[in-house]
Amino acid sequence: MTKIKSIEEIIAIFSDFAEIKRDVFEGGDYKKLNRYEKKLIKIFKSFEENEEYGYYCIDELLNSHDIVILNKVATYCLALNYRVDEAENILRNIRDSKECGMSSLEAKWSLESWKKNGKFVIYRI
Numbered sequence: 001m002t003k004i005k006s007i008e009e010i011i012a013i014f015s016d017f018a019e020i021k022r023d024v025f026e027g028g029d030y031k032k033l034n035r036y037e038k039k040l041i042k043i044f045k046s047f048e049e050n051e052e053y054g055y056y057c058i059d060e061l062l063n064s065h066d067i068v069i070l071n072k073v074a075t076y077c078l079a080l081n082y083r084v085d086e087a088e089n090i091l092r093n094i095r096d097s098k099e100c101g102m103s104s105l106e107a108k109w110s111l112e113s114w115k116k117n118g119k120f121v122i123y124r125i
Helices: 007-024 030-049 051-061 067-080 084-096 102-117
Strands: none
Touching: 007 030, 007 051, 007 067, 030 051, 030 067, 051 067, 067 084, 067 102, 084 102
């Protein structure tokens, strides 16, 4: 069982991830980003194990104005089959935005994978 973090810890990890991801696009530390991706996978696993808490956390994270966070959380919604219509709208808006840079491409890939496969997989076992 995955250790469940507080909502404050989860928001902090997502915020740190977003900052690091933006830095990577400008030549930042990919290894640090990979470590945060692993933390996010653990968080996702905890959302799968405790859906009620996961949905609560997702609801809180969807209040963010950060495109990187919204992109990641919307993909989690697709993977959990939660708030799917809203997640698709978020990803379409990011995909279609000229200001979102690499996040636009990630949103496009997420939507294409979702439509093609009828599901979205965060990690492979």
